[in-house]
Amino acid sequence: MRGRRAGIGEAELAALCRDLDALHHDLLPGLRAAADGLGEALRARSGVSRRAVLRGGLAVAGVLGGGAVLGACGGGSSPAATVARSPVPPSPSAGSDAALARRAAGLEVAAVSAYDALLDLARRGSLGTVPPSVATLLTVTRAQHADHGSAWASALAAAGASATASPDAAVTAMVGRSLPAVSDVVGAARLALNVEAAAVETYTGGALTAAQGHARSLALAVAPVEAQHAAILEFLLGGDPAPDAFARTGAG
Amino acid sequence: MGMLQTAAALENLAVSMYSRLAALPAERSGGSIPVVRSLMAAALQHHRQHADALNAAAKALGGAAQSGVDSAVDGSVVSPGLARVAGAADAVRLAASVEEIVGASHVGYGSTAGDPRAVRAFATVAPVEAQHAAALRAIGALLAAGLPELVVQGPDASKLPASSLSAGVPASFVRTSLARPAGEGAR
Numbered sequence: 001m002r003g004r005r006a007g008i009g010e011a012e013l014a015a016l017c018r019d020l021d022a023l024h025h026d027l028l029p030g031l032r033a034a035a036d037g038l039g040e041a042l043r044a045r046s047g048v049s050r051r052a053v054l055r056g057g058l059a060v061a062g063v064l065g066g067g068a069v070l071g072a073c074g075g076g077s078s079p080a081a082t083v084a085r086s087p088v089p090p091s092p093s094a095g096s097d098a099a100l101a102r103r104a105a106g107l108e109v110a111a112v113s114a115y116d117a118l119l120d121l122a123r124r125g126s127l128g129t130v131p132p133s134v135a136t137l138l139t140v141t142r143a144q145h146a147d148h149g150s151a152w153a154s155a156l157a158a159a160g161a162s163a164t165a166s167p168d169a170a171v172t173a174m175v176g177r178s179l180p181a182v183s184d185v186v187g188a189a190r191l192a193l194n195v196e197a198a199a200v201e202t203y204t205g206g207a208l209t210a211a212q213g214h215a216r217s218l219a220l221a222v223a224p225v226e227a228q229h230a231a232i233l234e235f236l237l238g239g240d241p242a243p244d245a246f247a248r249t250g251a252g
Numbered sequence: 253m254g255m256l257q258t259a260a261a262l263e264n265l266a267v268s269m270y271s272r273l274a275a276l277p278a279e280r281s282g283g284s285i286p287v288v289r290s291l292m293a294a295a296l297q298h299h300r301q302h303a304d305a306l307n308a309a310a311k312a313l314g315g316a317a318q319s320g321v322d323s324a325v326d327g328s329v330v331s332p333g334l335a336r337v338a339g340a341a342d343a344v345r346l347a348a349s350v351e352e353i354v355g356a357s358h359v360g361y362g363s364t365a366g367d368p369r370a371v372r373a374f375a376t377v378a379p380v381e382a383q384h385a386a387a388l389r390a391i392g393a394l395l396a397a398g399l400p401e402l403v404v405q406g407p408d409a410s411k412l413p414a415s416s417l418s419a420g421v422p423a424s425f426v427r428t429s430l431a432r433p434a435g436e437g438a439r
Contacts, residue, residue: 129410131409131410131412132412132413132414133409133412133413133414133415133416133417133418134409134417135414136414136415136417136418137417137418137421140418140421141418141421143424144421144423144424147424147425148424148425151425185409200379204375204376204379207362207371207375208368208371208372208375212363212364212365212366213363216362216363216371217363219375220358220359220362220363220374220375220378220426221359221363221425221426221428222425222426223375223378223379223382224355224359224378224379224381224382224426225382225421225423225424225425225426226379227379227380227382227383227386228382228383228385228386228420228421229386229421230383231382231383231384231386231387231420232386232387232390232417232418232420232421235387235390235405235406235407235417235420236406236407236409236417237406238405238406239405239406240294240405241291241383241384241386241387241405242291242294242295242298242380242383242384242387244380245297245298245301245302245377245380246301246302246305246376246377246380247375247376247377247378247379247380249372249375249376
């Protein structure tokens with residue numbers, strides 16, 4: 001996600017904030033942009049115009065629901081702004097951020113493909129009768145994964161990387177192995193649950209290794225949504241919607 | 253530090269809320285519905301464990317553990333909400349609201365925390381609050397539709413309203429605008 005680094009002085013940060021404020025009012029009224037994410041994007045794209053970087057950051061900040069942080073700009077007294085004034089960690093890990101963004105984008109591509117495959121089976125009658133509640137859940141969940149994928153693609157684009165991600169190999173392989181045996185709604189829900197479990201673990205573990213800022217914020221904002229997908233699928237299947245007190249990280 | 257302490261206070265508040273709900277007559281709290289009763293009992297235990305983890309992180313960083321609740325959220329959301337609980341639907345709605353606030357706070361704090369122990373604590377508890385909220389919202393949708401008989405684990409999907417399951421997953425991203433101020437719960 002980040003390549004070359006460039007320091008940001010107070011003046012530049014202030015200018016960034018002014019630009020951000022202008023964009024904020026011009027483009028996305030009410031949006032609370034992620035200033036720390038913008039700083040990371042700037043460091044990543046020192047050769048890109050400040051305005052372009054801000055637009056990239058805003059595209060992702062927008063999907064965060066306007067809640068991220070504006071603290072570096074001193075832009076308000078919101079809870080998020082307050083927490084943003086905490087000390088910056090000393091050594092952000094650019095490599096892990098970039099890896100997380102790439103992996104997350106690929107994960108979402110694989111997830112969308114999995115749901116497309118399940119919905120295709122449903123349309124062709126290969127799952128038997130699919131209740132509207134299940135069809136709606138699969139459709140909504142697929143759309144949310146597409147939103148996540150778009151957010152990661154925006155993050156990659158803002159960092160100067162290709163926004164086109166390859167599907168996550170592990171998830172794709174798992175789906176490929178499981179899909180031929182899926183012949184009903186229960187099987188479809190189980191396959192989807194496996195996709196969601198992989199997603200929760202990936203994002204939670206990824207958040208632990210990401211630097212403070214954009215990639216971590218996005219991972220943290222997405223992981224609970226994947227966990228919600230899993231909870232509803234568990235509920236549908238007769239399992240425990242919240243089986244563990246702590247999310248798994250993939251690293252123990 | 254304030255983030256960890258406030259997060260712990262929010263967890264303590266969630267424990268308090270579920271305890272106070274459990275003390276209500278079962279017809280009011282939703283306890284007469286086995287799935288609601290078991291979900292709330294599990295959530296209470298999870299929140300206790302979350303508070304312990306967050307307090308452990310705070311102490312490791314030289315701060316004081318928090319045994320009290322976030323009084324601002326208690327005063328503005330939980331206590332007024334409890335006073336209005338007349339049935340299972342009210343109880344589930346209140347619990348879902350609190351789960352959303354707690355989860356959003358963890359996400360907001362985790363985004364800006366500097367210490368890896370704090371990040372781990374926030375990152376591993378936020379998805380669990382989301383699971384609680386998702387199940388509560390789906391249950392709430394069934395109760396609102398007047399279908400308490402379908403509030404069972406593994407419901408007959410053919411009888412569920414089309415939007416009842418997706419009610420559990422209302423948005424693509426956590427609404428961090430619900431996060432509480434970082435120092436609010438610290439004492």
